[in-house]
Amino acid sequence: MSRFRIFSVWNIVFVMAIVVLFLLVVYPMGSIFQASLLSAETGEFTWDNYLSVFTTKFYRRCLWNSFFLSALATVFSVIIGVPFAFLTTRYKLPHASLLKTLGTLPLILPTFIGAEAWLLLLGRNGILTQFFHSIGLNTPSIYGWQGVVLVYTLQFFPFVFLMVSAAINSVDRSLEESARNLGASPWRVFRTVTLPVVTPSIASGALIVFCMSIENFGVPTIIGNDYKVLAEQAYSEFVSEMGGNPSMAGALSTVLVIITLALTVLQKVFVERKSYSMSALRPPEILPLSKWKTRFAWLYCAGLVFVSLAPFLVVLVAAVTKTNGPVMYYGQFSLDNLAIALQSAPRPILNSFFLSTLATIIGMFFGMAVSYIVVRRRGWSGYTLDLVMMLPLVIAGSVLGIALAATYNSGPVVLTGTWVILVLAYFVRKTPFSVKTTSALLHQIDASVEEASINLGVPPLRSFLKVVVPVMLPGIISGAIIMWVTTLAELSSTIVLYYGPWSTMTVQVFQYIGSGDFGPASAYGAILILSVIIPLFLLNKFLGRDPMQSL
């Protein structure tokens, strides 16, 4: 009887979740795929859009550029991220935990702000460029693929670092100790014990970096100049001033999704199978280094953190720098741009907070229910839900934005051009984070505890709220904060979906960078950075946890 009751409640929740995800993910993606198979002129079935992606010189170049940029960024992220993980996790370094926390920060700061900051530093008129010129050094231009790779690498390497350091921590101390006791050299231990455990995590980290790079369009738009990538073309075909081509946008989007999806599947098949699941009872010991090695290691880690966070200091400084139109006067300060952003044009700031908060609240409850079903219901239903829920992670934000905008701009429910569609896009894109942080904790409580409560006569929903939710709470809070800050920083779907009065901080920054006004761009950028960092700082301080590490 009681089992039946549990399922009747959760069945409804399950069906609702599936319907919501179908309407917001599966159906829009299906319709964008359908559009890609129709001719833009005649509306008849055709493969032409796909053919032209692969046969037109221009699109072929975009495709190649996308791969090239993402591959380089991935390689560099691994090269700098893996040593950072080892050094901060395995060795005794001063302030290692602070370094680790700071090392995750680039993840939550919007990539296009990083791009803007590097322009301010290394652009033709950049602060560093001018300095180098004054000492007779002629630095190369940051415009083009070099700049894009630089920004991707510095902003995405934390994915590699986080994955790897988690894997290092999962190697039980006894394994390495026994290898050593059996007479293996430290190098051999590293090669035969540590490395095999860590390799899958490097691959997972690398995959995330690759996917994040290939779907990004803000950075190439800002500093790529005429180095064009696929994600950018999908967007510009969709919102062209001179009339775009929705079929072509559909084809480009589908190609992008197929690339990221294929890589994710490959990773699941080849890498996860090789991963060693163990829970380290005793995490590996933290080794001391000689004095000089400590200095070098520390210099490397602190230097990396400094370089990857420097852009954000630059934005904060630029926000209070005097400007006259598009011309910046470094060294002279003024609060005008901040005052304009906060006083005469605060609407985008309020919009950002409103939309993020609403999406987070909805996502929090939805995520709670979904992770419960996914964890408690093994078998096809839980598996399907998990799969559909995680799907948005491999869909570029601009692509999902295009899909939603195209699907809901006519028919019985018109959402395009309203703020509701922004909330829905944010919700569906960010809830996977909440599901991840919550379900990790949910795995730890046995279903029997809850069943006992139900058997004692407490209705299932109340049992859930009284028994399960308290255990999930830390995960729910971490998930909510991650959702909130990443939504605030979200550009790719916003730029496609926002209209007039519902412009957000990210749109403002992007547009001001677009027209060359770095002063106001930095003012909104600084407000955005502070609104993202402060909640994380508070969370870290009061809950003693770094939400990024729970992902």
Added chain:
Amino acid sequence: MSMVWNNVTKMANGLVLGLAALGLTATAAVADEVVLYSSNQPELLDVIAQGFKEKTGHTMTSVRMGTGEAMKRIAAERANPLCDVFWSGDLAVLDNAKADFASYKSPEAACLDAALVEKDAKWTASNTHLMIFMVNTDLIPEAEMPKSWADLLDPRFKGKIVIGNPEKSGSAYAQVYGFYQMFGDKGLEKLVENATILDSSSLVYKGTAEGEFALGITMEYAAQRYVAGGNQKIKIVYPTDGVISAPEGAAMIKGCKNPEAAKQFMDYLLSKEVEDMIFAKYFRRATRPDAAEVAGMPATASLKIFNVDPSEAGNAKKTILAKWKKLVLNK
């Protein structure tokens, strides 16, 4: 922990309530308020709103969006127009959308050239963009600057010129259209050979200001912002063989909710006082023949102007862009 959580929820609740209220007031239409869809920058719109309120007592609320997007929205809202006036967009784009506009000939438009008011007064030109050469003197010394379009075609400028993509940008199309009228097929071929094409028209002036490019073909106001801002490397060349002029206009929406206030707003926008202010502060040249001059900028009368006729430019678009594309793809 639960205390923190409670506080967080309380804060969040307050925020949502406050913001929801804001959202409501923004969507509820007030009777005698002019709603403007506009592609212009927010500071300018603020100034206009303030001035209009002082002059007429009416409120003006602006919703900012690109011209293309605005035309799409106005068309979508045909049954229930949510906006009263649109300002300012390329005349060719406005001409295309004129079925959605109401006829209104403002008394302020009486002084305008006949070509600057649609024949049924569906749109009225308010200001015009002059297409100029923006030169970074770090890369091209003042003495070597080209003086005319004809100079630009000289092989010595090969690789030094940037222009926007006319397939993607309205202003770049106006430049290419005007140039084609003056120089024909041969000239177009040479221009494509010498120029680097950038997808976004803003990259042209930004890159030139930064010193990434030597010479950008761009709009006067965009370059003048750098000159006025104090970037001493930037010089503006008004080509002697023809400064292409692409006017922008305002239009009243057909069936709009507040036609009387909308008419007053059009009058206000087109008035000498406002047009002069916009030219002096935002460097958008007024279309009025009686417009005041601005120090440091040449008077319109002193330039050889090539006027772009919006409907002819619109008609020729397909052919010219096809020619352009062919040249670019074979480059």
